[in-house]
Amino acid sequence: MTALGSRRLPPARAASALSLLWLAVTFAIAVGPLVTLVAKISPAALVATFSQPSAVTPLLVSLASAALSLLAVVVGGTALAWRISRRGGTVSRVIELAVMAMLLMPPLVIGLLLIFMVGPLTPIGAVLGRVHLSATNTFFALVVAEVYEAGPYYVLGAAAAFSSVDRALEEQATMLGDSASRRFRRVVLPLAGKGIATSLAMAWARAVGAFGAVIIVAYHPYGLPLQIWVSLNESGLQSALPFALALILVALPVPLIMFGVSRRAGG
Amino acid sequence: MLEVDVTCSRGDFTLEFAASVPGGSTLGVFGPSGSGKTTLIEAVAGLFTPVAGTVAVAGRQLFGGSAAVPVPPNHRRIGLVRQRAALFPHLTVDENIHYAAGADRARARHLVERFGLERLGARRPSSLSGGEAQRVAFVRVLAVPIDLLLLDEPLTGLDVELRGELATTVREVVRELEIPCLVAAHELTELERMVDTLAILVGGRLLQVGEVSGIYAAPQRVEVAENLGMQLLPARESATGRELRLAIHPEAIRFGAGSGMALPVTVEGVRFLRGRYEHRLGYGGRSLVAYAGEPLPAGEAVARLVTPHLFDPDGWLAKLPPGGWQAIEVLP
Structure with a gap:
């Protein structure tokens, strides 16, 4: 079990390193303009x-x-x-x-x-x-x-x-006696918030x-x-x-x- | 007291249903999927508008009759529990139980105890099991002083043990609160422990209403017999040649000496199922299921049909001819 696990680990590690690199590059591209702005402004x-x-x-x-x-x-x-x-x-x-x-x-x-x-x-x-x-x-x-x-x-x-x-929640609130406005305030707004x-x-x-x-x-x-x-x-x-x-x-x-x-x- | 007499229409489908349920008693509506159970529940709840008819609860006209305008669902004082608990996910169990503006604290405390939810108050719905969630749904609905409890497949999907326990608790609480209860399900095991009377609904038509044992003893329609799990065999009245159908429940077939209609069969297969032996029997080209405490050897046997029922060609329950069961021929 462990032998099999350790043999499988390196490729997994390589894959995760690659995905980390990918993330870093994407992030750098994304925030590049922001960094430039801060660097260029005196x-x-x-x-x-x-x-x-x-x-x-x-x-x-x-x-x-x-x-x-x-x-x-x-x-x-x-x-x-x-x-x-x-x-x-x-x-x-x-x-x-x-x-x-x-x-x-x-x-x-x-x-x-x-x-x-x-x-x-x-x-x-x-x-x-x-x-x-x-x-x-x-x-x-x-x-x-x-x-x-x-x-x-x-x-x-x-x-x-x-x-x-979920419409079932609104239906339940109605059956529990809620008016449309109470239902909106207490169920819809918190969940759609x-x-x-x-x-x-x-x-x-x-x-x-x-x-x-x-x-x-x-x-x-x-x-x-x-x-x-x-x-x-x-x-x-x-x-x-x-x-x-x-x-x-x-x-x-x-x-x-x-x-x-x-x-x-x-x- | 619930008094309902409605005609509902959904596309090509028409539902006609009339019944009254006194306070403290439970009426089960039993029928296959698509028989109109949910439409009925929604019509009573005010979530679906019938084409015609009346709905009255606790002497209050909610639809038709003296109610010029249908009473909106939130003013009907009706509790509804469906198959999905529909708990508010952003609130704790306690907050769910006390959600309704009309929720009664003392009543809620009592119900929390009855349904065994004392330790769950601070939990979120997402952390509850299916059974726990459904119990919370029951308490939330019953914590409001309602005039009627509506249940639509409330125990479907829960494990068998929990079903029995919950069914018993609900039945007791309904009696205690003296409110009428209408429960719809497509499985008899879900209803048997919960109801006082049973209504059989097939294809939008109410076929029979009565005590569960009474319906088993005399199903008025062949569809009722089928839905109760009875097996149908073609038969003939020997003297007149009149075509009939014979219905027999698997539990009403015995072996060995005793009363009933004897039927020579072939034992084709046996397997152990829930503490007893399920036998597959052949009769000509037909096959039947029967149970026995001991396995029978494969081959010829005589089955005794203890309480068979006969139906005429139109599907109505038929009387046994004067010659008794000897005058009936079961066709292979």
């Missing part, structure tokens, strides 16, 4: 950039717009996700396809189409104009663009999370980093992605790096918190 440049008050504004704009768009996405998207996961039929499939189309559409195209949909010369634009809102080149426009870029990630992710909840947290984190990262649609409908005010673009064009690579670091730092906390939450929920 602390002095970072301090110089963010000691100017004008440099802090894009950070605040990004945080505020992403937070608002995420709120809109959760409020509107949760019901859509629930509908997709819980009711069959044509309506649900059409909703799902439409959301999928939004996900697949290049952000730049979304931006173009938004101009035709809510620009100042359109009926919707006219209605918005009456209440002194404009969906182009305003903070509101930025939020709208981010909703379009981030929304589908949340809706499809949340729908998958809802679908993963992990998936919802993940999709929320993805949506946040998408919203903070939204660029394609934003550059077309909301060139002003600058959020971080646009600030990177502008700095790059006006004063070169080096001046864009501090904003790039800021963007990553802003995009990370929510996903990290959600990751922690989901780990606890899963464990």
Whole structure:
């Protein structure tokens, strides 16, 4: 038994060494850009950039717009996700396809189409104009663009999370006297929580980093992605790096918190 | 008291069922898969809407009749346990038991004792065995003051010993709480220890209702006899030539001297099974199963059919002709 075992060990060890190497290479490729960023940026440049008050504004704009768009996405998207996961039929499939189309559409195209949909010369634009809102080149426009870029990630992710909840558990909760809302709070949310947290984190990262649609409908005010673009064009690579670091730092906390939450929920 | 009289339709399938179950007693619904048992349970629970009929529990109209709108399932005060325990995986055993807003603490404590779950309170459902999970499911449902207990194959998949024990406990608790209980299963062994009366449901039709022993003694339909495990042989009334079918349960075949209808058979095979000998008997081209405490030698033997039943060509239980069993010819 042991003789046989020790004879088999070396190839197994070689295989595990090989797979370890494979993992290391893949990981290095994956985190390469992040390492480069940290290596290339000088602390002095970072301090110089963010000691100017004008440099802090894009950070605040990004945080505020992403937070608002995420709120809109959760409020509107949760019901859509629930509908997709819980009711069959044509309506649900059409909703799902439409959301999928939004996900697949290049952000730049979304931006173009938004101009035709809510620009100042359109009926919707006219209605918005009456209440002194404009969906182009305003903070509101930025939020709208981010909703379009981030929304589908949340809706499809949340729908998958809802679908993963065993229907027998919901049935049992109903038979135990639960109303639809108590059942949702006490059974569905805790069990779908992990998936919802993940999709929320993805949506946040998408919203903070939204660029394609934003550059077309909301060139002003600058959020971080646009600030990177502008700095790059006006004063070169080096001046864009501090904003790039800021963007990553802003995009990370929510996903990290959600990751922690989901780990606890899963464990 | 449960009073149900419903017609349900699922595609081509139609279920018609009417019965009443007094508080403290258990009605077993027995039938093969696809006979409509689950549809019936769901119709009573409010999870499936019948085409017509009425459902009333504890004097409360839940469907049809004076209930203009069907009472939603969460307001029916009905407990449901299915084959899968469906425990909430994110909650401990204790939290599962006290999940319902209407769960009664004192009642739950008593039930935890009755079902022997005292040591499991802090455990997660994923760490329970199948039997433990099912016991928790029972306690969770019974901890709420319900008016009716519905069970859909509640013991299927559990080992035989546990089934017997759990069946007895459930029956006792149902009596104690004086609630009616409706239990559906496709295996008789699951029902026999649990029920007071049995309803035979085949193809969506209720064929017979009565005490288990009474149904064995006089199955009204040939399908009932088949579902009780009886073996069918073609037969003929010698005097008139009327075609009949004879049904005999394996347990109702004896050997040696005694009463009953004698049938010359060939012993074709013997094997030891659960403490006795199972014999494969040949009669012409037919084969029968019978049991005996001692193995019979292969070859010719005379089997005594102690309580056979006769069915007419339409499948209804037929009377024995005036000439008695001598007037019946079993066809080979």
